[in-house]
Structure formats: structure tokens, C-alpha cells
Amino acid sequence: MDGECHFLEGNRRTRKKVDFVRKTLEEIGIDGSRVQMFNLSSAMAPEFAHIACEMTETVKSLGPLDGSQA
Numbered sequence: 001m002d003g004e005c006h007f008l009e010g011n012r013r014t015r016k017k018v019d020f021v022r023k024t025l026e027e028i029g030i031d032g033s034r035v036q037m038f039n040l041s042s043a044m045a046p047e048f049a050h051i052a053c054e055m056t057e058t059v060k061s062l063g064p065l066d067g068s069q070a
Contacts, residue, residue, distance in 0.1 A: 011039055031062050 015037055022032035036058075038051050 030065065034059055034062060 018035060018037040021035050025034065026032045036055060040048055040051070
């Protein structure tokens with residue numbers, strides 16, 4: 001699905017931005033897995049719901065940022 005964005009190159013540009021944010025978070029001591037990107041079509045509602053639940057659990061398992069990470 002990469003490159004199949006309705007807005008032509010939108011998902012490729014966004015992937016670069018997400019990678020940059022993840023790298024930046026890692027550099028300041030925050031787990032980059034707090035930010036992820038998934039390519040889904042509007043017809044993939046069940047997959048979206050599943051991913052949203054997984055991401056919620058991922059972030060919960062990492063715990064809150066208490067200021068000592070940054």
C-alpha cells in the first residue's frame with residue numbers, strides 16, 4: 001500500500017516524518033515505539049480498531065513520561 005495514498009505521495013512523505021520523529025524521540029531518551037505509522041484504506045475499519053487497541057496497550061506498557069526521560 002506504500003505509495004497508494006489518495007494524495008499521491010502523502011504516505012511516503014509521512015513515513016519520512018514519522019521516522020524522523022521516532023529518531024528524535026530516541027535521541028532524547030524516549031522510546032520511539034510510542035509513534036508508529038500504519039497504511040490502511042478507509043475500508044479497513046476492523047484492522048484500524050485492532051491497531052488502535054494494540055497501540056494503546058503498547059503505550060500503556062511503556063508507562064507515562066515523568067520528565068526523567070527527556
